[in-house]
Amino acid sequence: MRRDGRAAGHDVGLFVAAGGASLVGALLVWSATVRTAGSAYLVRHLVTAAVGLALAVLVARAGRGRLRAAAPWTWGAAVVLLLLVPTPLGTTVNGARSWIPLVGGFTLQPAELAKVGIVLALAAVLTPWPSRGAPPGGREVALAALVLAVPVGLVALQPDLGSAVVLTAVGVVVVVVAGLRLRWVALLVVAALGLGVAAWTTPLLSSYQRARLLTFLDPSADPLGAGYQVGQVRLAVAGGGLWGQGFMEGPRTQGGFVPFQLNDFVFSVAGEELGFVGAAGLVVLLGVLVVRVLVVAARCEEPFGRLVGVGVATWLAVQVVQNVGMNLGLLPVTGLPLPFVSYGGSSMLASWLAVGLVDAAQGGSRAP
Secondary structure, three states, rough: OOOOEOOOOEHHHHHHHHHHHHHHHHHHHHHHHHHHOOOOHHHHHHHHHHHHHHHHHHHHHHHHHHHHHHHHHHHHHHHHHHOOOOOOEEEEEEEEEEEOOOOOEEEEEEHHHHHHHHHHHHHOOOOOOOOOOOOOOOOHHHHHHHHHHHHHHHOOOOHHHHHHHHHHHHHHHHHOOOOOHHHHHHHHHHHHHHHHHHHHOOOOOOOOHHHHHHHHHHHOOOOOOOHHHHHHHHHHHHHOOOOOOOOOOHHHHHHHHOOOOOOOOOOHHHHHHHHHHHHHHHHHHHHHHHHHHHHHHHHHOOHHHHHHHHHHHHHHHHHHHHHHHHHHHOOOOOOOOOOOOOHHHHHHHHHHHHHHHHHOOOOOOOOO
C-alpha cells in the first residue's frame, strides 16, 4: 500500500467503499427474497458485483489515454442501444420501454450505459486536446449540447424520467465545472426545465408514471392503488425505529408487502430491519464513496480526469438522493436504483464501471 492511498496503481478507497456497499446490498437483497427464492437473488447479486469489480479493474488499468479515445465509441454504443429500445427488440416493464431482453432471462437497460457514455463524452468534448487552458468556446458548447441532448431525449421518450434527470444533472454540473460561460449554463438549465414541463404537459409520461407523481403530491388519494407502494414503504421504514427489527425479522419485508423491494425500495429493508442507525450507516458509506470520487477528481492533474470524476460523483450522488428520498416519501417515485445496493445487473455493472472510470482518469494524481 502506498502512502497516497493507492495499491498496484488503483485507488483503494474507491474500491473498498464500492465493495462495502455491494456487500450490504447483497445482505438486503437476500433478506428481501430469502422467503420466496432462497439464495438465488443473493448469488446473482454477488456474481454481478464480482463481474462489475473485474470490469472496473480492467477499465482502471486501461489508463486515461485509452479512456479518452474510447469516449466517442462508448457514447455511440449507448445511443445505438437506446435507439433499439423502441424497436421490437425492446420490452416494456412497469410502463416504461427501457429494456432489451438478453439470453438466459437477463435484460439490459441502455440508460445505464448512457450514463457512462455521457460522462466520458462530455469530459472529452469540454477539454480539447491539447488543452488550450481556456474555457470551452462555441464549438465545444455545441458538441456538448448534442452529446447531452440525444441520449436524454431518447431516455425521456421511453419514458424513464429518473434516468433523464440523472443524465441532465450530470451534464449541467460538468459544463459548470468545465468553466462554461454563465449564459450557456443558463440556456442548459432553461432547456432542462423545458423538458420537464413538456414531459408533464404532453403524453410523454405514461399513466403509471403520472400516477406516481400525483401520489407524491397527495399520498392519501389512492391508498389501495397508486399510493399502496409508497404507503407500505413508509410503514416499513417507520417500523424500524432506531435499531430496527433485526436482520430478516422485518414484518413487512418478510411478508412481501413492499413491491419491488429488492431493487427500487431496497433501502426500506435497511430502514425496517437495521433501523435508523443501520440505514444512516448505509447512507454514510455511499456518501464516503461520493466524497472519495470528488477528492480524486480534485487532485487530478489533467482537466479531462477532473471532469470524469465530477460527472461520476454527480451521477452517484443524484441517484442516492433520489432513491433514499423516494423511500422516505420526500421525493416522487421515479424507479431509480440505489447504486451498488439495489438488485439489477445493468445498474450494478454501470456503477462499478463508474469506479473504474474515476480510477483510470486520475492518472498520476495523488489522493491522500
